Amino acid sequence: MPTVKVNGIEVEVAPGTNMIEAARQAGVDIPHYCYHPHLPVAGNCRMCLVDVEAGGRGPDIACNMQARDGLAIRTDTDNVKRMRRSVMEFLLVNHPLDCPICDQAGECRLQDYYMEHGQHHSRLADEKITRTKRQDIGDLIILDADRCIACSRCVRFSDEVTKTGELRLFNRTDHTEIGVFPGTRLSHHYQGCLADICPVGALTNKDFRFQKRSWYLRAEPSVCDRCATGCNIDVDHDHGEVFRYRPRRNDAVNKSWMCDFGRLSYKRLAAEDRILTARGPEGAEGVDAVLAGLAAAVDAAARDHGDGSVGLVLGTRATNEANWAMLRALRAAVPGARVFLVEGNDPDAFDYTDDLLVHADKNPNTAGVRLIAEADGAVGDAEALRAALADGGLRLLLVLADDVLARLGEVRRPEALAFFGTWANATSEAARWVLPLAAAQEVEGSFTNFQGRVQRLQPAIPAAGDSRPGQVLAAGLARALGEDALPAGAAGVFHDLAANVPAFFGLSLAGLGAEGALVHREPPTEQVAPPDTRPAP
Amino acid sequence: MTQQVPGPEMTTGQKFYVREVLQGLWITLKHTVRNVLNADENFTIIDYPDVKKVMPERYKGAHRLTTRPDGKVKCVACMMCAQICPAKCITIEAGEDPDDPVEKYPVQFQIDMLRCIYCGFCVEACPKDAIRMDTGIYEINGFTRQDLIHDKAYMKDLKAGKKPLAEDWYREHPEDAPPGYDVKAPKLREGY
Amino acid sequence: MDWIQIGIVAAKIGFAVAFVMSIVPILIWGERKWSAYIQDRPGPNRAQIAGIRAGGLVHVLTDVVKLFMKEDVQPTAAMKAYWWVAPLIPMIVGLMTFTVVPWSSDFAIPAHSFGDWPAADLTIPMQVARINAGMLFILAFSSLSVYGIMLAGWGSNNKFSMLGGLRASAQMISYELAMGLSVVVMFLVYGTVRLDEIAQQQAGSIFNWGIFAPTGFIVGLIAFLIYWTSVLAETNRLPFDLPEGEAEIVAGYHTEYSSMRFALFFMAEYAHMIVGSTLTVTLFFGSYNIPFLRPETLQANIDGVLIALGCLGIPVNLFFAWLAWKRRRRVFYLSIRPDDPRQKEPKFWVAVWTMAALASAGLAVLGISRWVGMHLLAAETAVLLLHIGMLLVKVMFFCYVFVWIRWTLPRFRYDQLMNLGWRMMVPVAIANVLLAGIWVIIRETFLA
């Protein structure tokens, strides 16, 4: 482990760490444009120039400087300040300063570093060199070559990450211009990331274009719910309206990237087909009234036809908490109820898979539901459900989140169907009771991604319409069935889950952290009591 | 922290205020008697609303949106004004103009004049000189709250009011001008 | 008590209310017009009925219409009961205090003046309630009016109202003390707390007036100054209008009030001014008495007085006619709206004042023709009217002083207000009471 000194502060860093990261660990920010933690080092912007005190010759660029024992750098000398100023001046020589109309303003490195390190007046007497503005180069990207500072991040991204290589820096010196090869367009499905990594407003997101100035947005950490990868995201919202998703760095899951399908899925939060109100046999009613009607039906079915006539299909698209709470609620009231897990993709899932991020399974929580089903021990699969429906013994089926009817294909419909879901689909069409389930970005809870990583969700915006988190609906159903002992808060449900599902032993919702936590592959033989993080009553 | 600026010490006699009060009363009484006897000759007033005061150039009146030579508003919907506005009374909806090199423009631009405090920060903040408060319009009124939400169409090149300004009026009717008013070189006298 | 007496009392109550309430609009107008003249402005000059603006009096009518038509906004968070009651209290208190004020000498009706009625000589006191407590009753009641303001401040559930209410209560309590002490001087000098007796003792020479503390002089002057200052504070008028303090606390205790509820506060302020002026006149300025004319003298020489009055009225009214005539060129908007009905107004006023001059002449003629001798009550009635008129003139003068002071002096700071009240006025008032006591002893023992 090499030990380096940054501004006199000693830090021990992992071998191979470069000095920008090392300085960050020492609490020193080194301004940079071209360096990106998940891209190869190019070292062409020169913004990260630092003075080397010992262990090398300086000044040098920090991004290309590997930490090694005895290396000492300084970022607070007058020399460094002068260098930064000069680099800023160079970068701004031909920069158009479109800030009033530039979507990057507010999160633009050029602006930030100018305020911190530049603060010079323009000395340029000649005409600025202009390049082509407003080029439509992809489905999601507008390129303004005029604003580019030629950091080549985007070039490296398309070369190394997506391996499509559409972008190049053409010409030389002052006339360097970023662009795509004539006649081509961006062809990959990670275009949004280009807008994210571009430190300036050269590559901007077409979808977000002019929608909102960035400083009005507040970011809430969450997880994308469009595939089993579970990319970490920041939900940018203002006044209860979500404007965009941005990938949140998680080196174990999505690095700094996310796919365009997930990125645009924020629109589904306010989509036309959101289920916003509860619906019973008599049309729209209050959530509680519908839950009461459903509970009465469950009671009647269990009484008249035995416990086995009631069934529940766990939801691979619902949170761990929603699944667990539903399971507990039904098991408590109707111990003999039959529970199923139907895997597969819904019709509204996007049709694209790659080996970079996008997983073939388009449900965010399949792994978690499998673990819950395993722990329950009596959960049937799609075949079992098909069989149970075919013989008619299953009279009342509760479906959580998934479009089970579509997944099953041609089957005999159960007599009565209840659907707890966020978006309308074939199952909700057929259901007698429909209950609005809040979307993942509106609830507290967790998803378990395909790696078995439990990742925390935090509500960014209030739940739309009448919709409620799954555990709240489950608790309501339990109450209507006469069981009031079940917890309704996400932390409480997770606590209960972690105490009962071996793979989750020892986890707590608050303890998941920003990176999430892996479930136990080999369940511990002894039960580890989870820490109780619920607030004191 | 407020700071107390020491004034001159009051004498004991002054602390009873009697003489000072009587002095003040004497002055106002003189004015009253003079005005009654002189049949209102001494008033230096402007006959508002029939004639209007000329506002100084830098008076902050109703907002207007300036235009470019091609007639479009200069505003690019950068939201600087909305951001700085301490009363949070500016609402802008941005949009893209595909035919315009200045890609962005305000689809809607509204100022809620009921909330505006006429601080002029929006004018200061605008990087495009797109908003100004130099109309000299100080009668900002309406019959409904909606009337007082000035929108883009209204503010675009808003011109000063239509009623005659005092200056113009007095030039044509010198006999109406208050005593001491120089019709040829109209200047706002002190005390106006 | 028979029906006639009840009728008489009812009539007196009606008169008291009418007296106060009819001066209120005039005062509101006065406040505007006089303040305008103080500030070299014309004041209200637009509202008109057929071109007649009456110097802005018509504005008062428009005010009434406006206040009635306005939306009565009730804050949702207000404490309803307090909030409802609050505006009533100052108005009621203002009218109540007026009940013990005499407005003329006793009206004596000899037995059998009208056929059989009255059976015996009847003396009607010209005051609603002749109670022994007299001035004490007023002191007691006027301190109640602060409750209205406090309730308004508290009940509005608004911090500005609350501050206004607190300011008002502290201020009123402080100044009531000084006011009470200055009134004590009058009690000592006149040896009674009954206002009618005080009024009687002030008849005749102006040196019988309270301000000269029947020739204790300086004592009366000091008492008057303190009393008057306290009255300003009690009525929340500038320079003591801190409870409203619009520069600091929006509108103080009535911030949340609108429409007629606000109007009640507004009118109560003027009612208090009227009552305050009336009391000042009653205690210090000879009450209803006409200087140098005792009621008996007046009654005996009523013809001569009428002649004098009529003769005096002619030049005064002609003077006003002349003023109106002078104004004919200064009608605003003359050249702007040539067909405006207001163009003709000066001529109208010249006519009115000329007619008033003629009426004065008529009065003189009446005096000469000894009309007052025609019935045994005619002289009594004339005296009554003259006394009421005199009272009105004096009250209006002091109301003017109220306005005059308001538009001259700046508002006190709160610490100055308290300093003036407690450190200046109270000690001086106490010293003054001692002085008055000494003077009364000297007067009783040596000069009696």
Ligand code: SF4
């Ligand atoms: S890239 Fe940055 S500096 Fe350039 S116009 Fe956009 S916001 Fe302004």
Ligand code: SF4
């Ligand atoms: S477009 Fe952006 S990311 Fe690409 S080279 Fe230019 S500044 Fe860098």
Ligand code: SF4
């Ligand atoms: S003048 Fe001030 S308050 Fe009014 S719109 Fe401009 S910034 Fe806002």
Ligand code: SF4
């Ligand atoms: S600051 Fe100027 S350009 Fe920007 S939105 Fe306001 S008026 Fe438009």
Ligand code: FES
């Ligand atoms: S960040 Fe090191 S040269 Fe760009």
